[in-house]
Amino acid sequence: MSKRLKILLGVAIIFCFTTFLLAVRSYSKSSWQNWQTEFFKAQITQLEKELANTKGEEEGSLLKQEIKEWQDKKPTIQEIRLSDGSIERCTTCHLGIEEISKSHPSEMGCTVCHGGNAQSVDKKTAHEGMYGEGYPGKLDVARLSCGGGTSAAGQCHSGNKHALDNQVDLMMTSLMAGKGGELSMTRYMYGLDIPPHILLKPGEAANDYASPFDHRPEEAKFQQNCLSVCHQSEGKLPGLEVQSNGCSSCHVLSNSKHTYEGQDVTISKEKAGYGKTHQLTVQIPYTQCNQCHNQGEYKLYTLDFIPRADLERVNSSPSPHDESLETRWQNVYSPGLVFTKCEVNLDCIDCHTRKEVMGNGEMYVSEWDALQLQCQDCHGTKDSQPKEWKITDKSDIAWAEARINPNFPQLKIDDIILNTIKGEELPYVRLKNNQWYSYRKTNGEKFLIPQVMDSNCLQKPDEQSAEDCHKCHDVSKDKPSSGGSK
Structure with a gap:
């Protein structure tokens, strides 16, 4: 080996060794270790508060043991192995992050929604290429994030065969x-x-x-x-x-x-x-x-x-568990607006349907044109009952909608649900024993829907706008009492 070649080889070895030392030094000072230490401290503080309020000896002993375990923990690289065999290390820093939902388990990984560099534990490089600068819900990046265009598992909420599965589009x-x-x-x-x-x-x-x-x-x-x-x-x-x-x-x-x-x-x-x-x-x-x-x-x-x-x-x-009809009456609408009792009992999403809020592929120029649900859809008229829809196939979109909300009773084949005049199926409005019931989407609370047919309603069948119904059923004229929840 020539002298010059030996010198070059020596320089290369020194360079590699220096690079390795710098990498080790950088690793030893990485912020991910500090974040994990802060997380450990936060868990200890929370457990110590619980311990201070605990009177039982056995429960106190368990809490002390758990505190000791957190005190003994050392920062370590965290890895999530995805279904395709790849590895993500995002939770190395984001150790306490909540699992986003049952339908989006941690096995899906983080970068499928957020983008970024999944294997880096350095903040700068890990966050490079994140969708929406860390806010993947932004509409200008939603097709990449929520749409799942880069997902190894395939499309999510965009680019699917059935249009109704393409919520982003x-x-x-x-x-x-x-x-x-x-x-x-x-x-x-x-x-x-x-x-x-x-x-x-x-x-x-x-x-x-x-x-x-x-x-x-x-x-x-x-x-x-x-x-x-x-x-x-x-x-x-x-x-x-x-x-x-x-x-x-x-x-x-x-x-x-x-x-x-x-x-x-x-x-x-x-x-x-x-x-x-x-x-x-x-x-x-x-x-x-x-x-x-x-x-x-x-x-x-x-x-x-x-x-x-x-x-x-x-x-x-107040939280939904602590409020009364009175507080909902005060808070749901701005002062001076009119509304009916069912509009107060229910939440916005119970009347503003999936197609109305998230679109149905049509471009509308006014809120009135986009409106999907009318009073008569649920209450019928003096001479007609609400439109029925019978579940005959599990591929029905209503079946999927009912499944993602655990508050709804399990939907079964041959169940009868509501079909609006504009043709939208509502799995949370169901016919049971010849009576219509609505289940609140937020907590599953069950409401009987009174029907106009065979009632004392004086409304004409051709006067079916919300304004017509408000003439008699305006809560502003009949303020609900503070007692009760219905």
Whole structure:
């Protein structure tokens, strides 16, 4: 071997050895170890609080043993082995993260929804390529995250054979995503257009179009207050920046401050922009909808936002287990609006159906056109009963909907469910012993649905709008008592 070659070989060995030492040094100082230590401390603190309130000797002994186990723990690399044999190490830092749902088990991994580098334990490299900058529910990345375009297991909520399984694609056509109805109706109110002339294409948002206030002082307010909030990316509520938008707006429950309350110590509990926990749900209470739809109102001609006078009380609404009909009556709607008793008993998602909220592939220009459910769908009329739908096949979309909500009674072949006039099956509204019942989506509470036929109702069969029903059944004229829950 020549002298020059020996020198080059020596330099290469020194370089490799130095690189190895730097890697070991970097590994020994990695922040993941600090995060795990912080998580251990948090568990110990929580257990010590439980121990202080424990009177039983046996239970106290078990808690002390558990505390000792956490005190003896040492940081270690955490790995999740996926069904395809690959490995993810995200939980090395996010050790206390909650499993997002039963239908999204940890075996699916993290990067299928979040993107990023699954095998790195360095924050910078691990987070490179994350969808939506860490918020995968954003509509501009939803086809990659919720759609599952990169999933080893195949498609999730986009690109499937059956259109109704493609919730992400359908969502792009909903008024919640594009706010096309808001744009068209604002133009209409100012005499600039009639609604049918404003049509959005799937995936477009109303703020992609010229403002009705072009070249007027109110234009900036219109863009900020009317077109850039709620379910579009970078939405803002008055005085509070909200990052958890898009799909997360509904399916990740949040408190009024949008702060995290879970076990993952890497997520700040002071910074706004997170759900209460790292969990998805289809059981969405009205208090979640309130965070966008019940904060106040805008002045029509100036577009100044006027918060509700009782906003603090609404934002701290009692939990569903502690509230009464009286508190729901106060909190569900803004003061001055009218509603019926069933609208107060139920939650928003019990009347605003799947197709209405998440879209059905059609592009609508107004909320009225998109509306799927009417009073007569559930209550019938003086001369007609609600439309029935018989379950004959497990491939029925209603079968899948009932399965993902554990609050519903098990759906069986030959069960009769409601089919709306517009043709949407509602698995939570069922016919039993010739009586119709509705099951609240959030907790499964069962309600008997009174029928118009053979009742003392004076409504004419051709007068079936909600406005017609409100003439007699307006709760504002008959305030519910504070006692009872129905």
